[in-house]
Amino acid sequence: MADHLLEVQDLHTVFPTKDGVVKAVDGVSFHLDPGETLGIVGESGSGKSVTVLSVMRLLQRPGRIASGRILYKGRDLAKASDPEMQEIRGEEIAMIFQDPMTSMNPVFKTGWQVGEPLRLHKNFDAKKALKEAVGFLHKVGIPEADKRADQYPHEFSGGMRQRAMIAMGLSTGPNVLIADEPTTALDVTIQAQILDLLRKVNHDFGTATILITHNLGVVAGMCERVMVMYAGKVAEQGPTEDVFANPKHPYTWSLLRSIPRLDAQEHEPLRAIEGLPPDLINPPTGCPFHPRCPFRIDRCIREMPPLEPVGPTQLATCWVTQAGRDLNEAAS
Amino acid sequence: MSTEAPARPKLTKAWTAAEPILEVRGLKTYFPVTAGMLQRTVAHVRAVDGVDLTVRQGETLGLVGESGCGKSTLGRSILRLVEPTEGQVIFKGEDLTRLGAAEMRRVRRDMAMIFQDPYASLDPRQTVGEIIGEPLDIHHLYTNKRQRQERIHELLRVVGLNPNFNNRYPHEFSGGQRQRIGIARALAVDPSFIVCDEPISALDVSIQAQIINLLERLQDQFNLTYLFIAHDLSVVKHISDRIAVMYLGKVVELAAAGELYRSPKHPYTGSLLSAIPIPDPKVERGRQRIILKGDVPSPVNPPSGCRFRTRCFKAQDKCAQEVPPLDTVDGHEAACFFPLQGDER
Numbered sequence: 173m174a175d176h177l178l179e180v181q182d183l184h185t186v187f188p189t190k191d192g193v194v195k196a197v198d199g200v201s202f203h204l205d206p207g208e209t210l211g212i213v214g215e216s217g218s219g220k221s222v223t224v225l226s227v228m229r230l231l232q233r234p235g236r237i238a239s240g241r242i243l244y245k246g247r248d249l250a251k252a253s254d255p256e257m258q259e260i261r262g263e264e265i266a267m268i269f270q271d272p273m274t275s276m277n278p279v280f281k282t283g284w285q286v287g288e289p290l291r292l293h294k295n296f297d298a299k300k301a302l303k304e305a306v307g308f309l310h311k312v313g314i315p316e317a318d319k320r321a322d323q324y325p326h327e328f329s330g331g332m333r334q335r336a337m338i339a340m341g342l343s344t345g346p347n348v349l350i351a352d353e354p355t356t357a358l359d360v361t362i363q364a365q366i367l368d369l370l371r372k373v374n375h376d377f378g379t380a381t382i383l384i385t386h387n388l389g390v391v392a393g394m395c396e397r398v399m400v401m402y403a404g405k406v407a408e409q410g411p412t413e414d415v416f417a418n419p420k421h422p423y424t425w426s427l428l429r430s431i432p433r434l435d436a437q438e439h440e441p442l443r444a445i446e447g448l449p450p451d452l453i454n455p456p457t458g459c460p461f462h463p464r465c466p467f468r469i470d471r472c473i474r475e476m477p478p479l480e481p482v483g484p485t486q487l488a489t490c491w492v493t494q495a496g497r498d499l500n501e502a503a504s
Numbered sequence: 505m506s507t508e509a510p511a512r513p514k515l516t517k518a519w520t521a522a523e524p525i526l527e528v529r530g531l532k533t534y535f536p537v538t539a540g541m542l543q544r545t546v547a548h549v550r551a552v553d554g555v556d557l558t559v560r561q562g563e564t565l566g567l568v569g570e571s572g573c574g575k576s577t578l579g580r581s582i583l584r585l586v587e588p589t590e591g592q593v594i595f596k597g598e599d600l601t602r603l604g605a606a607e608m609r610r611v612r613r614d615m616a617m618i619f620q621d622p623y624a625s626l627d628p629r630q631t632v633g634e635i636i637g638e639p640l641d642i643h644h645l646y647t648n649k650r651q652r653q654e655r656i657h658e659l660l661r662v663v664g665l666n667p668n669f670n671n672r673y674p675h676e677f678s679g680g681q682r683q684r685i686g687i688a689r690a691l692a693v694d695p696s697f698i699v700c701d702e703p704i705s706a707l708d709v710s711i712q713a714q715i716i717n718l719l720e721r722l723q724d725q726f727n728l729t730y731l732f733i734a735h736d737l738s739v740v741k742h743i744s745d746r747i748a749v750m751y752l753g754k755v756v757e758l759a760a761a762g763e764l765y766r767s768p769k770h771p772y773t774g775s776l777l778s779a780i781p782i783p784d785p786k787v788e789r790g791r792q793r794i795i796l797k798g799d800v801p802s803p804v805n806p807p808s809g810c811r812f813r814t815r816c817f818k819a820q821d822k823c824a825q826e827v828p829p830l831d832t833v834d835g836h837e838a839a840c841f842f843p844l845q846g847d848e849r
């Protein structure tokens with residue numbers, strides 16, 4: 173097997189709560205290669221954020237990794253010490269969040285904050301860090317970066333704060349950039365600016381990127397590969413083009429047919445996914461999607477399918493497609 | 505109950521011939537910005553700044569634009585949930601801005617609003633039955649308790665909820681179910697016109713289609729007219745007959761949904777369309793994008809002339825000096841001196 177830059181194997185992350193144990197991530201495996209962009213999609217609560225927070229070892233209490241391996245350049249981050257993780261987070265893997273306001277400190281000037289990883293991890297003095305920070309603010313498209321560096325985060329618009337976060341993430345030259353819903357809080361035209369910037373970063377710096385989103389359009393335009401999650405598990409993964417053209421999991425298939433497309437010619441009725449998202453404390457038996465699945469067979473109610481190859485490029489957790497059925501054909 | 509929408513053709517002749525149910529003329533809604541110890545008014549947020557619109561009986565008019573451009577304020581001004589500063593709102597031939605409180609209450613029986621946030625818009629201490637029953641009480645829409653109860657059950661069934669949910673509280677429901685409760689409440693007064701303010705934005709993608717289909721089915725069933733506000737242009741295009749595009753308090757373009765998508769005239773509409781990702785990797789790869797520079801300016805001090813000129817790639821001197829009027833060519837309205845040409849789209 174080829175060595176991947178990042179390889180997550182059978183990750184289980186749990187949150188013990190008073191109502192029971194939330195199996196937020198329940199057996200997730202994926203990999204990331206240098207320079208590529210991997211999309212993670214799935215509905216609210218499906219475990220996207222907890223997956224990457226586990227990788228970064230930034231889980232909130234009482235969350236913990238119950239089992240699994242997180243191999244980064246061959247090292248298992250699931251077992252790394254706190255100081256080791258601090259170094260990894262500062263220099264190797266950077267993360268940006270949905271709401272940059274909560275991840276920036278309101279009492280420090282933006283330039284100071286963007287320069288912080290450089291002072292901490294590269295031993296830059298204050299002056300040199302600031303100069304470098306201004307350079308990065310400029311690179312991410314903030315006009316008059318030297319003046320802006322002297323302002324506080326609340327003086328920035330949402331789009332500018334997200335740019336500043338990206339600048340901060342990039343400053344130490346990480347190999348991996350994890351962006352968790354980086355544009356969800358932004359307007360469409362600002363979203364387009366930020367996505368354009370992320371494309372440029374990936375292209376110019378060769379930074380491998382994990383992009384979490386619930387927007388299938390964003391994945392279509394940004395990611396070479398995609399992982400679809402449902403109820404803490406991988407529904408399917410594969411090259412974006414294959415997954416969109418020929419989904420191998422009924423959840424992906426249903427989702428793609430339920431969203432309106434801007435380029436639709438006719439007014440076609442949307443085919444809604446019936447039923448409700450799953451309860452993670454008392455998940456359904458067998459495959460968690462079975463109560464909503466139009467292709468369900470008896471086995472799905474009893475037994476969870478493993479993640480296995482379906483077709484030449486995709487992996488899916490579905491008894492129906494693993495048995496060789498094509499969803500598009502089966503539906504017609 | 506099925507949430508499948510009827511396969512009805514959009515853009516039939518029906519609405520082009522239909523009577524206007526609502527006409528908005530020169531509508532302005534300003535909010536004071538106060539400062540100092542005396543809270544003196546030092547400026548105004550020009551949230552809605554001269555809007556003209558016609559909504560026809562039975563149609564869905566979509567309203568899109570970026571955050572803060574005045575969509576909600578326009579919707580709320582029409583229902584007089586905020587007081588317009590200037591202009592007219594003519595609903596079924598009557599200027600609502602001139603009505604007194606009692607007359608306005610009569611009109612409110614014919615109009616309703618569905619809100620964005622199904623969590624915040626329902627009172628957590630009220631049961632579902634109380635929430636839906638409240639508008640029935642306010643407008644005295646029943647003669648005895650049994651009638652009231654029957655109406656509540658009927659409304660729950662209409663939106664696809666179990667009538668036995670009557671005594672439960674909002675927190676016992678999912679987001680999509682809560683939005684259905686909000687819709688049932690809006691329908692309680694049997695309105696003919698509903699302002700839907702981002703009714704699906706707070707919902708999970710997998711649930712959104714259920715609500716869109718429900719709104720479409722109810723429209724057919726009860727001959728409703730919708731003003732449908734959203735920032736997701738794909739959804740708006742799907743549900744609307746015509747679409748109005750707003751920028752900083754003004755309508756900059758208005759056309760039939762398909763026409764707006766095929767041949768946008770205002771550069772803002774063009775850039776908005778090109779910013780919407782399409783869930784198809786093959787289409788996305790070949791797409792040309794117009795990426796706008798900068799942010800939306802403040803509605804307290806909007807730019808002179810055309811408000812979009814500071815971000816517009818076609819702006820010229822004239823755009824800073826004169827306000828472009830909303831001109832109509834073949835039923836397609838646009839407010840631009842230099843509209844997009846064929847290959848710029």
Ligand SMILES: Nc1ncnc2c1ncn2[C@@H]1O[C@H](COP(=O)(O)OP(=O)(O)OP(=O)(O)O)[C@@H](O)[C@H]1O
Nearest residue numbers: 187194196215216217218219220221222223232452
């Ligand atoms: N601190 C916590 N305590 C208890 N449960 C938690 C905690 N954090 C997350 N969870 C649960 O873990 C599950 C996965 O959450 P996660 O945040 O990964 O979802 P997500 O896919 O990122 O969703 P979203 O799209 O809403 O961001 C959810 O059911 C959530 O309620």
Ligand SMILES: Nc1ncnc2c1ncn2[C@@H]1O[C@H](COP(=O)(O)OP(=O)(O)OP(=O)(O)O)[C@@H](O)[C@H]1O
Nearest residue numbers: 535549551570571572573574575576577578735803
């Ligand atoms: N009650 C109010 N007092 C003062 N300013 C207000 C008030 N309501 C809205 N505004 C301002 O008016 C402008 C238009 O707001 P509005 O809520 O109508 O925008 P919107 O288009 O609905 O935005 P969004 O997409 O974020 O919902 C904004 O600048 C807003 O801050």
Ligand SMILES: [Mg+2]
Nearest residue numbers: 220221222352
């Ligand atoms: Mg998340």
Ligand SMILES: [Mg+2]
Nearest residue numbers: 575576577701
């Ligand atoms: Mg609004």
